[in-house]
Amino acid sequence: MKNIYSNILKFNSKNLIKIIKILKKNGIICLPTETVYGLGGNAYSYIAIKKIFEVKKRFKKNPLIIHYYNLSHAKKDVILDQDFYKVYKKFSPGPITYIVKKKNNSRIRPIACANLKTVGIRFPKDKIIRKLLKKLNFPLAMPSANKSSGVSPVKPSDVFEEFSNKIKVLDGGISKIGIESTVLNLVGNICILRPGIITPKQIEKVLKISIKISPKQTTIKSPGSLKKHYSPGIPIYMNKKKCPDKYAFITFGKKYPVTRNSFNLSKKSNLSEAAKNLYKFFRNIKKKGYKKIYVTKIPNEGVGIAINDRLKRASK
Ligand code: TXA
Numbered sequence: 001m002k003n004i005y006s007n008i009l010k011f012n013s014k015n016l017i018k019i020i021k022i023l024k025k026n027g028i029i030c031l032p033t034e035t036v037y038g039l040g041g042n043a044y045s046y047i048a049i050k051k052i053f054e055v056k057k058r059f060k061k062n063p064l065i066i067h068y069y070n071l072s073h074a075k076k077d078v079i080l081d082q083d084f085y086k087v088y089k090k091f092s093p094g095p096i097t098y099i100v101k102k103k104n105n106s107r108i109r110p111i112a113c114a115n116l117k118t119v120g121i122r123f124p125k126d127k128i129i130r131k132l133l134k135k136l137n138f139p140l141a142m143p144s145a146n147k148s149s150g151v152s153p154v155k156p157s158d159v160f161e162e163f164s165n166k167i168k169v170l171d172g173g174i175s176k177i178g179i180e181s182t183v184l185n186l187v188g189n190i191c192i193l194r195p196g197i198i199t200p201k202q203i204e205k206v207l208k209i210s211i212k213i214s215p216k217q218t219t220i221k222s223p224g225s226l227k228k229h230y231s232p233g234i235p236i237y238m239n240k241k242k243c244p245d246k247y248a249f250i251t252f253g254k255k256y257p258v259t260r261n262s263f264n265l266s267k268k269s270n271l272s273e274a275a276k277n278l279y280k281f282f283r284n285i286k287k288k289g290y291k292k293i294y295v296t297k298i299p300n301e302g303v304g305i306a307i308n309d310r311l312k313r314a315s316k
Pocket residue numbers: 033035036037038039062063064065097099113116118119120122142143144145179180181183193194220221222223224225
């Protein structure tokens with residue numbers, strides 16, 4: 001019998017060469033990053049980008065993040081200012097995406113950016129993706145490797161659940177952070193479009209201005225942040241103190257008893273640990289057959305802001 005996971009490739013030099021070949025031929029592939037797994041393709045290739053949108057069933061007006069190895073690669077495509085350099089120096093490579101202005105002669109395919117004049121750029125930290133990016137002479141357009149509006153994958157078998165054997169996955173183990181990057185808009189009014197593990201406070205310290213999380217967007221700034229998103233496909237109810245036995249109860253902190261239906265994000269009340277467990281729990285709970293999820297109150301500070309953001313959108 002054929003191994004159902006035969007499309008999951010171990011990380012070694014032979015497979016790295018194989019993946020580079022696929023990408024050079026406008027193919028797409030699922031790749032590990034420190035936040036979540038992504039579905040990557042050549043950002044300069046119309047064919048590759050089109051495939052990404054098709055496979056994800058993604059709304060064409062939702063732009064992709066472009067992943068670079070370093071600044072000298074990125075400078076060819078985007079205009080960078082002093083604020084950018086300040087945050088870049090502090091947080092990159094790492095789990096943050098910067099929205100910056102696109103150059104007129106940028107080679108990034110307009111469809112990758114939903115025809116906007118801006119681009120989301122990220123410099124991931126994960127060692128495997130960096131090894132790959134270093135060997136490519138193009139950046140990777142890479143949304144999270146899930147079907148649109150679903151839960152982002154944090155390990156190869158999650159990716160398999162999304163796309164079965166349709167697309168190869170490079171095995172980088174479990175994503176260290178477990179939720180998507182912070183999206184920081186640096187064009188016009190500086191603000192956070194998607195909260196993440198890098199918090200508003202950390203960014204305020206560097207830029208020395210107050211950083212708001214963007215209220216509901218009226219223009220299409222970050223379309224992905226408008227609709228229902230990150231949903232495990234069953235109803236989620238937030239800020240619950242108790243939960244009926246028949247539903248899954250996602251808790252936080254040591255005061256909650258361990259019961260068959262409880263899933264504790266962090267007994268130590270550590271918000272980073274909670275973020276890392278969130279999508280893993282969503283998938284486990286769905287697999288166990290629960291029909292509803294109740295979630296206890298999560299402190300809305302630091303990384304908790306990102307957790308509550310995902311819970312809110314998943315519960316819409
Ligand atoms: O951690 C991450 O960011 C992962 C990994 C794979 O890098 N990627 C990811 O991509 O989460 P995606 O496509 O699932 O989410 C990208 C978000 C969307 O909400 C999109 O609207 C926003 O970034 N975005 C991208 N380019 C933008 C732009 N030019 N202006 C405003 N928002 C943008």
